[in-house]
Amino acid sequence: MAQMNLLQAVNNALDIAMAEDDSTLCFGEDVGHFGGVFRATSGLQEKYGKARCFNTPLAEQGIVGFANGLAAQGSRPVAEIQFADYIFPAFDQIVNESAKFRYRSGNEFNVGRLTIRTPYGGGIAGGLYHSQSPEAYFAHTPGLKIVVPRNPYQAKGLLLASIRDDNPVIFFEPKRLYRASVGEVPEDDYQLPIGKAEVISQGSDITLLGWGAQMEVIEKAAELAANERISCELIDLRSILPWDVETVAQSVMKTGRLLISHEAPITGGFAGEVAATIQHECFLHLESPIARVCGVDTPYPLSLEKEHMADHLKIFEAIKRSVQY
Amino acid sequence: MNARTHMPEKYPSGAEVHSPAFIDGHSVAIPILKILKEDGSLYPSADLPELDQAKAEKVYRAFAFHRVLDERMIAAQRQGRISFYMTALGEEATTVGGAAALEPQDMIMAQYREQGCLIYRGFSLEDFMNQMFSNEKDLGKGRQMPIHYGSNELNYMTISSPLGTQIPQAAGYAYGQKLQGKDAVTLCMFGEGAASEGDFHAGLNMAAVHQAPVIFFCRNNGYAISTPSDEQYVGNGIASRGVGYGMKTIRIDGNDVLAVMKAMQLARSYALEHQAPVLIEAMSYRLGAHSTSDDPSGYRSKEEEAKWQAHDPIARFKTWLINQKWWDEARDKALYESLREEILAAVKVAEKIAKPPVEDLVTDVYDQVPKHLEKQLAELKEHINKYPEAYPFTAGRF
Ligand SMILES: Cc1ncc(C[n+]2csc(CCOP(=O)(O)OP(=O)(O)O)c2C)c(N)n1
Numbered sequence: 074m075a076q077m078n079l080l081q082a083v084n085n086a087l088d089i090a091m092a093e094d095d096s097t098l099c100f101g102e103d104v105g106h107f108g109g110v111f112r113a114t115s116g117l118q119e120k121y122g123k124a125r126c127f128n129t130p131l132a133e134q135g136i137v138g139f140a141n142g143l144a145a146q147g148s149r150p151v152a153e154i155q156f157a158d159y160i161f162p163a164f165d166q167i168v169n170e171s172a173k174f175r176y177r178s179g180n181e182f183n184v185g186r187l188t189i190r191t192p193y194g195g196g197i198a199g200g201l202y203h204s205q206s207p208e209a210y211f212a213h214t215p216g217l218k219i220v221v222p223r224n225p226y227q228a229k230g231l232l233l234a235s236i237r238d239d240n241p242v243i244f245f246e247p248k249r250l251y252r253a254s255v256g257e258v259p260e261d262d263y264q265l266p267i268g269k270a271e272v273i274s275q276g277s278d279i280t281l282l283g284w285g286a287q288m289e290v291i292e293k294a295a296e297l298a299a300n301e302r303i304s305c306e307l308i309d310l311r312s313i314l315p316w317d318v319e320t321v322a323q324s325v326m327k328t329g330r331l332l333i334s335h336e337a338p339i340t341g342g343f344a345g346e347v348a349a350t351i352q353h354e355c356f357l358h359l360e361s362p363i364a365r366v367c368g369v370d371t372p373y374p375l376s377l378e379k380e381h382m383a384d385h386l387k388i389f390e391a392i393k394r395s396v397q398y
Numbered sequence: 399m400n401a402r403t404h405m406p407e408k409y410p411s412g413a414e415v416h417s418p419a420f421i422d423g424h425s426v427a428i429p430i431l432k433i434l435k436e437d438g439s440l441y442p443s444a445d446l447p448e449l450d451q452a453k454a455e456k457v458y459r460a461f462a463f464h465r466v467l468d469e470r471m472i473a474a475q476r477q478g479r480i481s482f483y484m485t486a487l488g489e490e491a492t493t494v495g496g497a498a499a500l501e502p503q504d505m506i507m508a509q510y511r512e513q514g515c516l517i518y519r520g521f522s523l524e525d526f527m528n529q530m531f532s533n534e535k536d537l538g539k540g541r542q543m544p545i546h547y548g549s550n551e552l553n554y555m556t557i558s559s560p561l562g563t564q565i566p567q568a569a570g571y572a573y574g575q576k577l578q579g580k581d582a583v584t585l586c587m588f589g590e591g592a593a594s595e596g597d598f599h600a601g602l603n604m605a606a607v608h609q610a611p612v613i614f615f616c617r618n619n620g621y622a623i624s625t626p627s628d629e630q631y632v633g634n635g636i637a638s639r640g641v642g643y644g645m646k647t648i649r650i651d652g653n654d655v656l657a658v659m660k661a662m663q664l665a666r667s668y669a670l671e672h673q674a675p676v677l678i679e680a681m682s683y684r685l686g687a688h689s690t691s692d693d694p695s696g697y698r699s700k701e702e703e704a705k706w707q708a709h710d711p712i713a714r715f716k717t718w719l720i721n722q723k724w725w726d727e728a729r730d731k732a733l734y735e736s737l738r739e740e741i742l743a744a745v746k747v748a749e750k751i752a753k754p755p756v757e758d759l760v761t762d763v764y765d766q767v768p769k770h771l772e773k774q775l776a777e778l779k780e781h782i783n784k785y786p787e788a789y790p791f792t793a794g795r796f
Contacts, residue, residue, distance in 0.1 A: 107624035130594035202559030376532040376540035
């Protein structure tokens with residue numbers, strides 16, 4: 074085991090993937106020699122050459138379109154979008170092309186080998202355009218897989234699984250944790266399952282569900298709740314699409330309560346989908362309405378970031394309301 | 399089908415040949431306009447822009463303001479007083495010169511490194527500071543990162559971070575000016591990196607087909623963060639694309655403010671008179687880091703930077719002004735000293751101004767605050783009242 078931060082874990086996973094398969098490529102804006110603006114790809118060009126790890130022109134639409142072509146041809150592209158806020162110029166290539174390649178051609182062609190990595194999320198004083206969590210836009214699109222790791226260990230195992238998965242995967246990396254989250258990560262190859270939630274800690278009064286950087290915030294809220302003798306069960310969804318209904322439903326049947334928290338605005342956010350499904354699955358087991366603690370329905374502001382965020386205090390208050398309902 | 403088809407009456411121009419002749423991507427040679435030499439003297443017989451002493455001084459004062467602002471704000475960022483900053487070190491001639499050739503009613507739609515345009519137009523020092531400190535006096539209400547300026551009064555469209563988005567918008571803005579018969583054009587600025595975005599191609603084509611009075615101005619400074627221009631494009635720079643889209647195109651020395659002004663003055667009168675777009679490619683060099691989050695030593699050499707120091711557009715223009723007897727070293731020293739003092743004082747004022755009130759979280763999302771946001775705000779206020787120490791900027795202010 075080695076101590077790695079989240080960036081090093083991503084870098085290590087990319088290194089393993091490029092070493093095992095000559096057709097694996099990493100590219101994107103500033104990804105080559107510089108190693109990406111966050112340095113997630115550092116050292117890869119030196120090791121695998123300019124043909125397999127390179128800078129692209131500044132065109133997200135071009136990056137994903139190019140990656141779709143590569144994947145259709147049989148290569149294994151891992152494309153980087155510098156910030157998730159800038160994935161929207163590539164929206165058409167992802168939503169209309171990556172997601173539908175296999176379906177529309179009757180599997181004559183597919184882009185299953187494609188992985189798109191992108192840093193997402195707020196809490197870094199990034200304002201409107203360096204803070205968004207756009208997972209819900211893509212969750213509305215059949216044909217994609219969406220994965221969000223919460224720490225370095227998860228990042229490596231889930232990224233390797235994403236790269237090897239035979240479906241296009243969008244891998245959202247919590248940039249607030251890139252350097253802040255450090256942990257034990259095996260140097261060897263391992264994979265964590267896509268589509269499977271993880272129960273992080275057991276509890277009896279309420280289930281708290283989240284993903285990515287929000288897990289840290291939820292854990293802090295659970296600690297506050299524990300001081301008030303409220304026992305929380307914590308689940309990291311890990312995959313937004315497909316998502317693990319069974320694990321969440323089982324937990325809610327046990328605790329009788331569910332709170333979902335994400336950074337993105339509440340309206341149309343993925344918490345709504347989870348709430349609707351769990352209400353259907355667990356209706357007779359619920360002791361209180363399913364709670365959602367999410368971002369305010371506004372663009373992500375700079376100076377009022379704290380107010381906008383679904384922080385541990387807002388979650389703590391919602392836990393108490395739910396338990397006292 | 400209607401007999402009148404949309405087939406063009408003739409093919410685009412060119413000779414008929416009967417054995418294949420591919421055209422080389424570099425075969426369109428594009429000249430570069432230079433007026434002022436590195437040593438501050440003029441190229442013999444160069445065509446000067448319209449420029450009197452008062453305007454020349456205004457340009458120079460904007461240069462000096464820009465230099466000192468950049469120097470002070472980099473220091474402020476290092477001291478943790480602001481979170482982020484971007485300089486335009488070495489490229490000031492493109493933006494200050496660009497704005498100097500326009501009229502106040504002309505719209506400027508910039509990328510982010512163009513504060514020189516705003517300085518020339520007279521955006522106040524307080525306005526600069528309030529934006530960077532994202533306080534309650536910021537015209538943008540503290541919502542965007544530092545350097546995302548905007549001013550309706552000065553016809554400077556508020557900056558949006560996603561690259562290239564202003565390019566098709568500028569085409570549309572200019573087309574609107576044309577329909578309304580305005581005596582105005584739109585200046586659209588962007589980097590050579592942003593010129594790779596789909597929006598660039600869409601924007602130029604829209605402007606060309608619909609003949610919009612827009613001046614597309616590419617600051618080609620050699621890098622897009624760490625990516626050098628030879629990994630950004632092959633072919634004859636950005637100017638060749640203007641030719642491809644069928645618009646008047648010129649390449650200029652972007653470190654020569656007289657060349658910038660000359661080309662811009664001609665571009666403006668052409669765009670206005672013919673109600674048609676123009677493309678200018680200004681060759682320059684980004685002397686500073688991309689931003690305060692960047693370290694250029696990871697991708698370019700000290701020698702390269704040193705070589706470009708010698709092309710400093712401000713030093714070049716200053717020498718010319720002194721040669722003209724329009725300026726002298728004593729006035730120069732006094733100007734820089736007073737700017738340093740003023741800017742430092744303005745930093746101290748701006749950082750003490752309160753952050754925006756919590757109500758500003760929900761305004762301007764729509765024209766009026768809708769019910770659901772009113773409700774979310776009320777819940778938020780209740781929550782803040784419970785934990786005032788956790789939300790120090792807004793607690794106790796409603
Ligand atoms: C759509 C989009 N993609 C990526 C970015 C991140 N980004 C910000 S600046 C920049 C480089 C821009 O280079 P260039 O256009 O040449 O302008 P310069 O910084 O050199 O002035 C990048 C990649 C962004 N802001 N928007």
